[in-house]
Amino acid sequence: DGGITQSPKYLFRKEGQNVTLSCEQNLNHDAMYWYRQDPGQGLRLIYYSQIVNDFQKGDIAEGYSVSREKKESFPLTVTSAQKNPTAFYLCASSTIATNEKLFFGSGTQLSVL
Amino acid sequence: AQSVTQLDSQVPVFEEAPVELRCNYSSSVSVYLFWYVQYPNQGLQLLLKYLSGSTLVKGINGFEAEFNKSQTSFHLRKPSVHISDTAEYFCAASRGGNQGGKLIFGQGTELSVKP
Numbered sequence: 001d002g003g004i005t006q007s008p009k010y011l012f013r014k015e016g017q018n019v020t021l022s023c024e025q026n027l028n029h030d031a032m033y034w035y036r037q038d039p040g041q042g043l044r045l046i047y048y049s050q051i052v053n054d055f056q057k058g059d060i061a062e063g064y065s066v067s068r069e070k071k072e073s074f075p076l077t078v079t080s081a082q083k084n085p086t087a088f089y090l091c092a093s094s095t096i097a098t099n100e101k102l103f104f105g106s107g108t109q110l111s112v113l
Numbered sequence: 114a115q116s117v118t119q120l121d122s123q124v125p126v127f128e129e130a131p132v133e134l135r136c137n138y139s140s141s142v143s144v145y146l147f148w149y150v151q152y153p154n155q156g157l158q159l160l161l162k163y164l165s166g167s168t169l170v171k172g173i174n175g176f177e178a179e180f181n182k183s184q185t186s187f188h189l190r191k192p193s194v195h196i197s198d199t200a201e202y203f204c205a206a207s208r209g210g211n212q213g214g215k216l217i218f219g220q221g222t223e224l225s226v227k228p
Contacts (some may be wrong), residue, residue: 004156025139033215040122042203042218070213090156100217104156 002027006091006105012113013078013085021076021108024089029103030096032074036060037088037107046089049074078110086111099113115140115219117206119219127227128196134189134222136204145189145207147216148178152200163187174198199226 004025013019018025025032035043043059049068063082068074074093078085088109093103120135127145136145149157155205161172168180178189187204200225 006156007118009187035218040220042117042119042220043205043216044218045215048215051222092156101156101162108154109154 004091004093004103004105005110006089007109009106011110013110016078017081018079019085020077021089021091021110023074023076023101023105024072025053025105026072026075027092027095027103028071029095030071031094032068032092033092033093033094033102034058034066034074034076035090036105037090040108042069043090046076115144115206115208115217117204117217117219119202119204121221123223123225125225125227126194129193131192131225132190132194132198132204136187137218138185138187138204138206139198140183140185140206143227144188146180147176147207148172148189148201148206149188149205150174150200151203151221152177157203169194169205194224194226196226196228198224200224 008021033048034046037043044060046064047066049055055068065077088107090107091105094102118137126132147162148160150160151157159171160176161170163170163180172176176191201221203221204219208215
């Protein structure tokens with residue numbers, strides 16, 4: 001079955017540590033996105049990519065980094081510069097032609113130890 | 114700047130009762146509007162979307178929404194809810210053009226259906 005796979009489901013970060021969240025899709029979508037979800041705040045866009053080897057900052061990119069070396073993969077690194085990383089992170093993808101509909105992964109809950 | 118406001122953070126309702134989840138948007142340009150549903154510890158699924166045409170949009174699971182340009186609203190309705198509709202619902206707006214996938218989300222409304 002086609003879809004988006006995020007791993008791990010739960011992740012814990014120690015002080016000063018970088019952690020990487022995985023996102024893989026087999027939908028052959030060109031565009032991929034990372035959103036952060038906090039209770040009562042909805043979803044906010046961190047980074048997005050519309051083509052391999054290219055990506056753009058979203059609304060809250062500070063403290064995060066991404067790469068897009070393959071069409072299928074869009075990993076997100078939460079760096080030590082992100083002072084409040086505890087949140088639910090959602091990866092999504094879409095085609096360019098019908099890019100209004102997003103397909104979401106099941107999310108990664110990141111917590112700070 | 115565009116924004117999306119969901120007017121209720123929590124909506125409790127009894128099973129088989131009707132429900133309306135309210136959403137208002139602000140924009141100086143045409144927008145595409147969406148409702149997504151999120152079940153606990155899962156990603157979001159598209160319920161319905163408005164791109165153009167008829168202002169009454171029907172979606173999955175018996176939900177529908179009405180686009181009202183004069184009131185800048187896109188309220189979600191269901192005439193009779195089930196326990197399985199318990200979830201969080203997000204209204205979202207596209208930024209338009211080639212930024213269509215960069216959605217602006219509302220804060221979410223938690224629908225709780227009680228027996």
